[in-house]
Amino acid sequence: MPKTTPCLWFDTQAEDAAQFYTSIFPSSAIVDVTRYGPGAPRPEGMVMTVTFVLDGQEYVALNGGPEFTFSEAISFQVSCASQADVDEYWSRLTDGGEEGPCGWLKDRYGLSWQIVPTALRDLLADPDPGRSQRAMQAMLQMKKIDIAELQRAADQA
Structure with missing residues (x-):
């Protein structure tokens, strides 16, 4: 069965935001961090996505750039x-x-x-x-x- 996961677009603060949110809500954790590779639209090694859980709900934080707020x-x-x-x-x-x-x-x-x-x-x-x-x-x-x-x-x- 399909599952919905909110994806939050950040410029460069995805990891900081995920750490902030998981420090506030019970039963929360960072699950996974991915990084941009060579030839990607952001610098190689920069955090691309952070998957985290807040009290049982999964979210993804994306460092997508400054285009959207x-x-x-x-x-x-x-x-x-x-x-x-x-x-x-x-x-x-x-x-x-x-x-x-x-x-x-x-x-x-x-x-x-x-x-x-x-x-x-x-x-x-x-x-x-x-x-x-x-x-x-x-x-x-x-x-x-x-x-x-x-x-x-x-x-x-």
Whole structure:
């Protein structure tokens, strides 16, 4: 059966990025590194691809050149069970990167991530439309998601 593997295009930082990501996520490792050979479009010996696994999901990082960069059109969601998880992933992934609105951030390589507490999903799916809307309005005012603040907003009558 076919398998999908996201391939992330970098200029020259594929190996650094893979090391950074595998240092953040549990059960993660670099699996393979390939290098450009003679006659290739990049210097011989330069890292071409890095295959790595983040908590069971395989990725490939490619040093393809400066022609393409990341945009918010593609992002990775990190589902977090607790505020401690939100805080940890937010802190580590924004190190050298930048905070965005509503739980979005860009890491130091320009890749977009969404740090999403499961509590947010639960509140937005609440059968009471008032609770759901109040949680949504609170989330729209945040950068890093604050679960306690979402709960307070949802519970206001």
